[in-house]
Each structure stands twice: as structure tokens, then as C-alpha cells.
């Protein structure tokens with residue numbers, strides 16, 4: 001059975017109007033576990049996906065399962081894929097962040113932080129609280145390894161050339177006048193992140209990013225270990241946040257593309273699919 | 285005389301480092317028009333020190349991108365008066381800065397105060413042990429007490445958002461801090477840094493041996509912080525690029541983000557870059573200075589008249605400027621007369637390297653300039669010097685400043701210095717090593733001094749500053765003693781496979797300007813209450829020219845066991861206080877000669 005976002009969304013409480021307009025996520029996009037394992041042959045991908053120890057195929061399988069909505073405590077209630085997509089592409093409206101290739105450790109920590117309340121969110125807090133420790137780790141590793149197409153700069157909302165220029169400047173050198181350090185200091189030369197703890201900004205959705213900066217400034221998001229983002233956001237104007245987010249949304253995400261080997265038909269993958277669909281039917 | 289004379293200003297400041305910017309900030313607030321002449325360029329943490337470009341070890345640590353260019357400006361060096369000094373053509377033992385922020389850009393941020401007994405060293409030792417213990421050394425009192433300086437140490441610690449654990453607040457001791465420190469008026473503005481497993485082992489081992497470990501006070505800020513001038517500093521990320529690098533994170537306190545950025549548009553401050561001061565000009569009667577002559581950015585010689593002249597060009601170059609300008613009387617090591625160049629001193633550095641087995645991980649790439657766990661039990665006169673054969677001491681500290689790829693390749697004793705075995709040893713030890721540094725004092729003796737070189741000149745045609753220095757026997761014995769203590773602690777630590785030691789002030793070895801030790805050059809224009817043994821009075825004012833004020837470590841009569849910036853900034857704010865509240869209303873010598 002082929003599940004689509006549409007069928008899954010039917011069972012969701014109507015929490016977020018905008019989300020329902022999200023483009024359909026096709027579950028068949030979910031890469032197979034052996035494809036994911038093959039990507040781990042690249043050191044940088046392996047490092048990106050490692051949380052406590054290197055992800056095993058069991059862990060990736062569990063992660064894939066959780067993403068599809070299968071979890072020990074009767075599922076998280078909502079499959080990650082409904083909003084973030086099976087390949088972690090997120091949602092073009094910018095409500096649901098792109099997860100593909102984010103550092104595993106970073107995502108694991110976010111799930112902990114959602115659950116503990118240092119990053120309160122009315123959707124993610126409940127979801128994270130229902131996941132076990134192992135499931136958080138597994139799903140984080142899974143999304144760290146998957147690859148998603150990037151909608152490209154044209155998908156980002158329009159912005160004036162001046163603002164874009166200003167955003168690029170903030171990214172590269174910050175602002176001496178406002179005392180803002182350049183984002184490249186920590187988020188990497190092209191905003192491609194610095195695993196395990198610093199997420200990429202390149203290719204992330206602008207609306208999502210500027211919303212996060214606002215949450216930091218107003219003190220709602222308080223989960224960054226050293227408090228650096230809080231301090232940076234407190235020095236930024238709304239205009240700055242919009243500009244830098246619009247800039248990064250237009251920068252190509254950095255994960256080196258690893259061509260997966262041709263999928264091996266060993267039956268394993270098919271099994272997961274069945275299992276997954278069973279679990280997903282709970283959601284309906 | 286210069287080709288062109290500019291309109292007169294109230295205060296001219298030579299150098300835009302920590303001391304120069306502090307003077308401008310404080311005096312401009314009193315309405316004084318301040319002109320700062322800086323021989324380097326404008327630069328800024330945001331635009332110029334951001335990672336990942338800044339984290340280029342080759343460019344900044346090896347090729348020393350932020351430091352003076354020796355082909356333009358250097359000094360000559362010899363170990364003693366029987367030798368002929370040669371120009372230092374490459375930087376090594378010390379790394380003076382240039383450009384906005386001076387060396388305060390590429391410092392580590394280890395931020396100390398002196399012990400009360402460091403400041404009246406001669407009186408203190410004479411009372412406790414008898415004057416003979418100081419025989420053969422030109423040890424002196426500063427002429428200003430810890431109590432007088434305390435508010436200024438406290439203020440500078442707040443300017444930097446210093447992270448630490450107080451050991452003595454208003455006389456109340458706290459074992460978690462440095463119980464030997466003088467009473468402080470308040471806690472540190474920020475909590476101490478985090479520490480690595482080896483540092484915690486050092487702490488526990490030192491404590492079990494009866495010592496008193498505490499976190500090193502740090503200007504690598506640990507929490508979002510606003511300083512008294514309104515500058516906002518960010519928390520440190522432990523990236524391990526402090527010393528020799530600028531900090532693009534706004535996390536290591538430096539003169540640009542802590543002071544320069546807080547200058548307001550309307551403040552009467554002008555900074556002129558690429559302006560190299562050649563000399564201070566004197567009035568006809570020689571009693572005062574009239575201003576300074578400098579080469580402007582077009583290479584033109586101009587005269588900037590001023591009512592008050594402040595020398596903030598770094599310890600060594602302040603002395604050089606005095607010598608080339610004929611300010612004060614040059615010191616003569618034969619007769620012991622004269623004061624400019626007298627009591628030059630340095631810092632002894634020794635260390636024990638600790639190599640752990642696989643049970644203990646340091647992960648050295650997570651580090652910070654002032655991430656240290658320290659004991660002060662053997663600093664200053666915190667321990668009984670009877671029959672030890674030396675005075676002074678130093679702190680012993682397990683520091684984790686960086687794990688940078690080119691320079692950080694610890695190998696246990698006996699490892700070959702190249703080849704497969706060396707590579708194997710680096711691989712095995714990189715993540716399991718920490719250094720325990722012994723940072724010791726240095727005493728002034730008659731033969732260590734600064735003067736002008738008779739042979740060599742710099743790019744501007746002026747004679748080079750000549751440094752004549754070797755570690756006095758006193759310092760060598762002291763350094764040997766300290767490194768012995770460090771080694772003992774190292775050997776008592778658990779899971780240790782090997783211990784190595786190094787001592788830059790070892791008996792029998794001459795001081796060398798090649799390996800880096802510290803940029804803690806002190807003395808040469810020392811402060812005091814006796815004009816025959818000091819260049820400036822207890823306010824930092826020249827005895828011979830009352831409108832010349834001197835800042836920096838050149839004021840130290842002898843070097844402390846601590847890093848100099850906390851002490852010298854305490855002195856700077858003390859001098860600024862005297863200028864603001866006394867001198868500027870009524871310019872005159874503040875003490876009778």
C-alpha cells in the first residue's frame with residue numbers, strides 16, 4: 001500500500017491551518033536502509049549521523065520506522081513524515097523545517113529540548129515527549145543520513161536586492177556597528193553547519209529561520225548550550241532577521257551528494273514497508 | 285622639527301591598545317579632546333576576526349599575521365654586556381601587536397590581579413626575612429598599595445566580563461576560589477569556565493596534596509554580558525583559537541569590543557591610523573613635553589602639539605620612545621645610575637606535560653585561552669622562602685588552550701622527533717594529554733636593561749631598542765623549584781603513562797629569544813617614590829616631565845608571577861583617576877621629587 005501525506009493528515013487534529021496546505025509528501029521517497037548505510041561510507045556523513053556511537057543498520061531501521069510514525073508508545077501520534085517528509089525536505093511554506101542532513105546530535109538534542117521545555121513548541125513538544133530515548137536517537141540519525149532535493153532559490157519568497165545584500169553581509173561579517181558576529185563563525189563558510197552541534201542554515205526555509213531568531217530574542221527558545229544565539233538575536237532587528245534568513249534560504253545546502261548504490265532487493269526493505277504501513281494505520 | 289604643525293589637542297595618546305583606548309574613553313568623558321596615534325590599521329572583530337578564515341593556524345600562529353613586522357620595527361638582543369647585540373629578524377619569544385586593539389587582540393585572556401605583597405615587595409620581604417634575601421637584586425616597591433588599586437582591578441575585571449571564582453570577598457575566604465588573593469570588593473562578574481577531565485584530575489590531585497586549586501580567572505566570557513561601558517559580550521564557544529588570533533565571536537574581551545565600540549559619535553576622540561610616532565618633543569626648558577612628532581599615513585612628518593602626552597605604545601616601545609626623545613635619564617649598568625631602561629625583566633616559563641592512558645580524554649580541540657585549573661600555593665610570598673635560595677614564585681596551572689593541528693603534537697619523552705614512530709605517538713597522545721604550566725616571576729638585576737643600539741637602525745632611521753637580558757640565578761632556582769612541584773602533582777595523578785618537563789629558565793641555559801615564552805616584557809620605565817630608581821612617580825607621571833604619563837608593564841619594578849594585563853590595567857585606571865580628579869584641573873608634578 002502506498003501511503004501519501006493526504007491519507008495521513010486526515011487523522012490529524014486541526015492544529016495548524018497552513019500546514020494542511022503543505023505539498024503532499026510521498027512515502028515512497030523514503031530511502032531504503034541499505035541505501036542509507038551506503039552513504040555512511042563517506043566519513044563526513046558518518047560523523048554527521050553519529051550521536052553516541054556510529055549508527056548501526058538496526059538503528060537506521062528504527063529511525064526510519066519512527067519517521068513513518070511507528071513508535072513504542074503507540075507512536076508519536078503524528079508521523080514525522082507528514083510534516084518533514086520521508087526525506088526530510090520539510091515544507092515549502094517554511095512552517096516545517098528541513099531536516100535532511102542536519103547533524104544527528106543536533107537533532108537529538110532538539111528532541112530532548114522540546115521534550116524538556118527549553119524549546120517549547122505546541123507541536124514538537126508533545127511529539128518529542130512520546131518518543132523514547134532510543135527512538136529520539138534513531139530518528140535523529142535517520143534524518144542526518146537522508147538526502148532531499150532542494151527547492152532552489154526561486155522557491156524562497158521574493159526580497160529586494162538591497163535586503164539580500166544586507167543579509168549576505170550579516171552572514172559573512174556580521175555588523176561591527178551592532179556588535180553582531182558573522183554567522184559563518186559557527187555555521188560554516190557557506191552556512192553548511194558545523195556538526196555535531198551547529199545546524200546548517202544554507203537551504204533552510206527563510207520563514208522558519210527568522211521565526212527561530214525571534215523566538216530566541218523573546219526568550220522562548222532557550223536551548224542553546226552557551227546562550228550564543230540568544231545574545232546574537234537580541235542584537236538583531238526584525239529587518240536583520242528577515243534579510244539573513246532570506247539570504248541563507250537561497251544558499252545551496254552543503255551535504256555532498258553521495259550517489260547511493262543500486263538498491264538491493266533483499267526483502268528487508270519491503271518488510272519495513274509493511275510494518276510501517278501497519279503502524280501508520282493507527283494514525284488514521 | 286616636523287614640516288607641518290597641526291592644531292593643538294588636549295591629550296595625545298600613542299598607541300590604540302588596551303591602555304590607550306581606556307585613556308581615551310575616560311578622558312574624553314571629561315571633555316578632553318583626545319587624539320590617538322596608532323601605527324597600525326583599523327580592524328574589527330566582526331569584519332576581520334571571523335572564523336573560519338581567522339582559524340588559519342599557518343597565517344596567524346605560525347606566520348604571526350597580527351604582530352609587528354620585524355623588517356619595519358624590531359629590537360636588538362644580547363644576553364649580557366660582553367656580547368654584541370644583533371637585530372631580532374624574526375619574532376619568537378614575545379609577540380607585540382600592531383593595529384587597533386594592539387596585542388589585546390591576540391592575547392589569551394588570563395586575567396589576574398597582583399598579590400598585595402607583590403606591590404610592596406621590598407618592604408614585605410625585608411620585614412619577613414631581612415633585607416639580605418634581596419641582595420644582588422634591584423627589587424622595589426611600586427609605591428602604590430593593593431587597597432588603593434583594588435577598585436581599579438575590580439573595574440577592569442568588569443570591563444572584561446571576567447569569569448572566575450572569588451577566593452576572598454571583603455576578607456571572607458572561599459575555598460573554591462584562590463584563598464591567597466587579596467580581598468576583593470565583589471565577586472567576578474561571570475561564573476568560571478568549564479573544565480576538561482584532565483583539569484578536574486589536576487584539581488582533585490592538587491587538593492589531595494594539600495594545595496588550593498581554583499579555576500583560572502578568564503576574560504573568555506562565559507555568559508551573555510554587558511560591561512560598564514554598555515558593550516555586550518557573548519559566551520565563549522571553546523573553539524581553541526585565542527592566543528595569536530582575534531576573536532570573531534565577541535567572546536574574548538578585547539579593547540575593540542569592550543572599549544572602542546562604546547565610543548559615541550560625539551565623543552571628542554580622533555584615531556589616526558598608520559601614524560607612527562617618532563618622538564616626544566620637549567619644551568625649551570625641558571620641563572614638559574609639547575607634543576609628539578609622527579609620520580602620517582602619507583609618510584609625512586607632522587607635529588601634533590598637546591597639553592598632555594600619554595605613552596601607551598606597549599612596554600618596550602614606551603621605553604624606546606623615551607630613549608629616542610631624550611625623556612628622563614638613560615640607565616647605565618656600570619654605575620647603576622639613570623633610570624630609563626632600568627629593571628627590565630621577563631617571565632620564567634616551565635611546564636610538565638602529562639600523558640594519560642585511554643581512560644582519560646582531554647579532547648584538546650575544545651579549549652580556551654584562559655581555560656585553566658590553577659594553584660597559587662607557590663606564587664609570590666604565599667609560601668615560606670626561608671633557605672630556598674630565591675624570592676618570588678609563580679602559579680602552576682593545568683591549561684587547555686587549544687589543540688591546533690600544526691603546533692599541538694604532544695609526544696612523551698623518548699619519542700623520535702620525526703618518522704613513523706613520531707606519527708604513531710602523536711596519534712596515541714593527542715586526545716590524552718595536558719600541559720601543566722609554571723608561570724613565574726622575574727627579578728631585576730643590575731645587568732638586565734634596555735638602551736639604544738649603537739649600530740642598528742629601524743625603517744625610520746632611529747636606533748633600535750637594545751635588550752640585554754639573561755635570567756638571574758634567583759629566577760632559575762625558582763623556576764626549577766616550581767617545575768619540580770608541577771611534576772610531583774603530575775606523577776600523583778591517576779592514569780598517567782608518562783610525564784615530560786621543560787624549563788625555559790633552566791640552570792646553565794641562556795635565555796633565548798627564539799622559542800615563544802610570553803609577551804610579558806616588563807620594566808624599563810618603572811614606577812616608585814624615589815626619582816633615582818624610578819622613571820615615573822606612583823601616579824605613572826614622569827618625574828622629569830610632569831605632563832607625560834606612562835602606561836603598561838614598563839611600570840612594573842619587577843615582574844610578578846602573574847600575566848601582566850590585569851595588573852597594568854589596574855594601574856592604568858589608577859593613573860586615569862589621578863588625571864581626571866587632580867592633574868587636569870591643576871597640571872603640576874603630583875609628587876615632590
Ligand SMILES: Cc1cc2nc3c(=O)[nH]c(=O)nc-3n(C[C@H](O)[C@H](O)[C@H](O)COP(=O)(O)OP(=O)(O)OC[C@H]3O[C@@H](n4cnc5c(N)ncnc54)[C@H](O)[C@@H]3O)c2cc1C
Nearest residue numbers: 299301303323382386387388392393394561803836847849
Ligand atoms: C600572544 C600573547 C598572549 C598574551 N596573553 C595574555 C594573557 O593571557 N593575559 C595577560 O594578562 N596578558 C597577555 N598578553 C599581554 C597583553 O597582550 C598586553 O599586556 C597588553 O596588550 C598590553 O597593552 P598595552 O596597551 O600596554 O600595549 P598594546 O596592546 O601592545 O598596544 C600598543 C599599541 O601601540 C602601538 N604603537 C607602538 N609603537 C607606536 C608608535 N611609535 N606610534 C604609534 N603607535 C605605536 C602598537 O601598534 C599597538 O597597537 C599576551 C600577549 C601576547 C602577544
